Amino acid sequence: MDFSNTEEQQMLQESVQKFVYKSYDFDTRNKIIATEKGFSDENWELFAELGWLTVPFQEEDGGFGGSAVDLVVMMEEFGKAMLVEPFVATTVLAGGLISEQGSAQQKAELLPKIMEGKLQLACAYAEPGSRFNLANIKTSAVADGDNIVLNGSKTAVLNGSNAEVLLVVARESGAATDTTGVSVFMVDATSAGVSIQAFANVDGKKSAEITLKDVSVSATARLGEAGSALSALTAVVDRATLAVSAEAVGAMEAMLHKTVEYSKTRKQFGTAIGTFQALQHRMADMFIECQLARSIAIMAAMKLDGGEDATEKSKSVSAAKSRIGKAINKVGQEAIQIHGGIAMTEELDVGHLFKLVTAAEIMFGNTDYHTERFASL
Amino acid sequence: MNADFTAEELQFEQEVREFLQNDFPAEYREKVDAGIRLSKEELVHWQKILYKKGWAAPNWPAEYGGTGWTATQKHIFATEMGLIGAPEPVPFGMKMVAPVIMAYGSDEQKQRFLPDILESNVWWCQGYSEPNAGSDLASLKTAAVRDGDEYVVNGSKTWNTYGQYADWIFCLVRTDNSVKKQEGISFLLIDMKTPGITLKPIVLLDGHAEVNEVFFDDVRVPANNLIGEENKGWTYAKVLLTHERTNISGVPRGKRRLAALKRLAKNTDDGFGGTMLDNASFRTKLAELEIELQALEYSELRTLAALSVGNAPGPESSILKIVGTELAQEMDEMFVDLAGYHCLPFVPEQFEDGFQGEAIGPGNSAAAALTYFNNRKLSIFGGSNEIQRNIISKAVLGL
Numbered sequence A: 001m002d003f004s005n006t007e008e009q010q011m012l013q014e015s016v017q018k019f020v021y022k023s024y025d026f027d028t029r030n031k032i033i034a035t036e037k038g039f040s041d042e043n044w045e046l047f048a049e050l051g052w053l054t055v056p057f058q059e060e061d062g063g064f065g066g067s068a069v070d071l072v073v074m075m076e077e078f079g080k081a082m083l084v085e086p087f088v089a090t091t092v093l094a095g096g097l098i099s100e101q102g103s104a105q106q107k108a109e110l111l112p113k114i115m116e117g118k119l120q121l122a123c124a125y126a127e128p129g130s131r132f133n134l135a136n137i138k139t140s141a142v143a144d145g146d147n148i149v150l151n152g153s154k155t156a157v158l159n160g161s162n163a164e165v166l167l168v169v170a171r172e173s174g175a176a177t178d179t180t181g182v183s184v185f186m187v188d189a190t191s192a193g194v195s196i197q198a199f200a201n202v203d204g205k206k207s208a209e210i211t212l213k214d215v216s217v218s219a220t221a222r223l224g225e226a227g228s229a230l231s232a233l234t235a236v237v238d239r240a241t242l243a244v245s246a247e248a249v250g251a252m253e254a255m256l257h258k259t260v261e262y263s264k265t266r267k268q269f270g271t272a273i274g275t276f277q278a279l280q281h282r283m284a285d286m287f288i289e290c291q292l293a294r295s296i297a298i299m300a301a302m303k304l305d306g307g308e309d310a311t312e313k314s315k316s317v318s319a320a321k322s323r324i325g326k327a328i329n330k331v332g333q334e335a336i337q338i339h340g341g342i343a344m345t346e347e348l349d350v351g352h353l354f355k356l357v358t359a360a361e362i363m364f365g366n367t368d369y370h371t372e373r374f375a376s377l
Numbered sequence B: 001m002n003a004d005f006t007a008e009e010l011q012f013e014q015e016v017r018e019f020l021q022n023d024f025p026a027e028y029r030e031k032v033d034a035g036i037r038l039s040k041e042e043l044v045h046w047q048k049i050l051y052k053k054g055w056a057a058p059n060w061p062a063e064y065g066g067t068g069w070t071a072t073q074k075h076i077f078a079t080e081m082g083l084i085g086a087p088e089p090v091p092f093g094m095k096m097v098a099p100v101i102m103a104y105g106s107d108e109q110k111q112r113f114l115p116d117i118l119e120s121n122v123w124w125c126q127g128y129s130e131p132n133a134g135s136d137l138a139s140l141k142t143a144a145v146r147d148g149d150e151y152v153v154n155g156s157k158t159w160n161t162y163g164q165y166a167d168w169i170f171c172l173v174r175t176d177n178s179v180k181k182q183e184g185i186s187f188l189l190i191d192m193k194t195p196g197i198t199l200k201p202i203v204l205l206d207g208h209a210e211v212n213e214v215f216f217d218d219v220r221v222p223a224n225n226l227i228g229e230e231n232k233g234w235t236y237a238k239v240l241l242t243h244e245r246t247n248i249s250g251v252p253r254g255k256r257r258l259a260a261l262k263r264l265a266k267n268t269d270d271g272f273g274g275t276m277l278d279n280a281s282f283r284t285k286l287a288e289l290e291i292e293l294q295a296l297e298y299s300e301l302r303t304l305a306a307l308s309v310g311n312a313p314g315p316e317s318s319i320l321k322i323v324g325t326e327l328a329q330e331m332d333e334m335f336v337d338l339a340g341y342h343c344l345p346f347v348p349e350q351f352e353d354g355f356q357g358e359a360i361g362p363g364n365s366a367a368a369a370l371t372y373f374n375n376r377k378l379s380i381f382g383g384s385n386e387i388q389r390n391i392i393s394k395a396v397l398g399l
């Protein structure tokens, strides 16, 4: 048994830490969020140069190897620094979907561009009434000669306003929650009939609501076989779920660290507030939560990398998301409470970490959803 | 034991209900329901409606224009206000400074300030906290030095709620450095238009500048704005605090929000063909909240019963503050739960008065996370919940 990072993982971790130290302090991040695009092209190019964009991909696709443990190591660091660049949206979700579901030709055409940092993508799966059920797809895909016509609305499309290509999940046959009949189509974001409402999420990341009205694409825009996309989508969303869980683990560690440090310097009643046992025990509990959260993220990553069947993999991801969700509430709320009023302001980073983990708790299914999914699998 | 209202009390309840149905403007009610903040003008307008009815200040003695109601009547009124979503008058004038003026102010001060508070002509804000004096309020440093007929005030206050709307601020200031910290504090009323006062807004996590820093730079304040005696301010402020710990549980508002949660759950898809009201874990949490609310309601009624036979509110009322605020925060989590993906967009402008753009997300779902963030304040201010627990362990349990 060995839980230490490999040399490669260590290098990856240090590479992110070095970048954050040099180029991603809190003020810089705020300036990036304030731009219309909401992330930095320059950073994205650098991520490509540093090889980070290859991490989620298999070696045969030209990637770093696609290990979930590598992804977790990297995402924890992203979480600590609250990176807003669309890494999960473009590489883990959209790139992952192309790699799982795309034909050899589609992969050869698109994956290198993603890894070189030359293509922004978004994956449009959730719909206003679908909540967290991936199979609940009402957006329709209807054949019209050699073309397919798409109609429907998509919600919470991460990176939706910056993507050049949207991967639209749509239904070709069956009823709204059937597990068959679902396909994925590549849609040029500028196509007629696509309307995009852009905004930033509470964690600063860009997102969009998208409507598709009689959007016509060629049948060759379909990834893989007709009606077969749901299991690939499930596997990819599981991986993205683990990625945001790890991001939350990093953010929680940062919150714990900042809270403990603050409690040593903030004085009330003539003494540092960290000397009050009422607060000490709660920081000890935050520490315990952080450790459990980290452990279960690692467990899920190891299972994804191991030989378990698909159900077992999904189950371990739900276990991680559920347990980390519980930690998020505890650690996030205590970090604010123990700081007092100062943590309520936009000017202090701890409140932004709180917002990040709040969003992470919801992304790809909240705590209750994943607890129920764990029980049902 | 008996928790029933008398026939007169039931009739009073009916009267309050009818008044609120008819006179709380429907337009404001819609805004409150949609999570949109009422503007200063709207709040003042509503307070003036209450004033015309003679109900602006239920807690004031009748001689100053209060209602002369019994404790039970006050409770009924607060309940009906909460159930319909009508905002209580902004507390800083009516609930915070006025009782101090009544108890310790001069006759001249009473005549000068109280009628304008009652009529909502003047907006007050509270200048207690400082950057380094939060829970340990008595360590405050903002100094007032006597110079002839004036005090010269220097220093800074922070966390001033709605200071941007305020005409006057009531402050705790330091007038003596040579004694125990509690014994060198005075209670001073300051006109916000006085030269040397500057305000800097503080934007909170929900994107709204609800609070401010206030800086005092050689601000000259007439000495007759001092309340009572110099260096007695801490005593005045503390006496006030123990009287303010009623109606803080937020039970009526909690009931209203619970009903809203149920309605919303019934209209929220669970993604599998049903609604969230059918979802077992959601139902369980909803039931737990409702049960907690009942336990809190009866705790409040017991406090009230003690009050109505003349006992002063004791430190037990800290229970109401702790449980009420934590319950409110759990409800916020439930709204976030229900909204799911739809509470992720950070669009605070959508919930400001006069928003004209294209709204994002169904209903006011995008307000759920904002309210969740903003209401973290509930367990921090008004004596943090840690301080309240300290009060219980010291004053009730004798630890």
Ligand SMILES: Cc1cc2nc3c(=O)[nH]c(=O)nc-3n(C[C@H](O)[C@H](O)[C@H](O)COP(=O)(O)OP(=O)(O)OC[C@H]3O[C@@H](n4cnc5c(N)ncnc54)[C@H](O)[C@@H]3O)c2cc1C
Residues within 6 Å of the ligand: A266, A268, A269, A273, A276, A278, A279, A337, A338, A339, A340, A341, A342, A344, B125, B126, B127, B128, B129, B131, B133, B134, B135, B136, B158, B159, B160, B161, B162, B211, B377, B380, B381, B382, B383, B384, B385, B386, B387, B390
């Ligand atoms: C939104 C908002 C609005 C406000 N509006 C106003 C206003 O209008 N006017 C005004 O004067 N003030 C206002 N306040 C200030 C509020 O009263 C203070 O925030 C509060 O007193 C806590 O002080 P602090 O924030 O400095 O936290 P601190 O006192 O620094 O406390 C930090 C943490 O230490 C804990 N702690 C402190 N002492 C102890 C102890 N002895 N034992 C155990 N734990 C302890 C606290 O509970 C908290 O968790 C507002 C605050 C907020 C957030």
Ligand SMILES: Cc1cc2nc3c(=O)[nH]c(=O)nc-3n(C[C@H](O)[C@H](O)[C@H](O)COP(=O)(O)OP(=O)(O)OC[C@H]3O[C@@H](n4cnc5c(N)ncnc54)[C@H](O)[C@@H]3O)c2cc1C
Residues within 6 Å of the ligand: B087, B091, B095, B161, B241, B244, B245, B248, B249, B250, B251, B253, B254, B257, B324, B325, B327, B328, B331, B371, B375, B378, B381, B382, B383
């Ligand atoms: C003893 C005392 C001490 C106070 N000390 C301070 C202080 O230090 N600093 C300060 O700023 N203010 C203080 N206040 C003032 C009080 O908190 C104000 O009501 C508040 O600041 C005004 O904000 P609001 O009207 O926007 O919000 P509110 O109307 O109070 O509520 C804001 C949001 O919170 C929700 N909410 C609030 N309470 C509940 C609840 N119990 N149940 C369910 N939902 C709830 C509402 O739905 C709403 O969305 C004090 C009040 C008292 C009585």
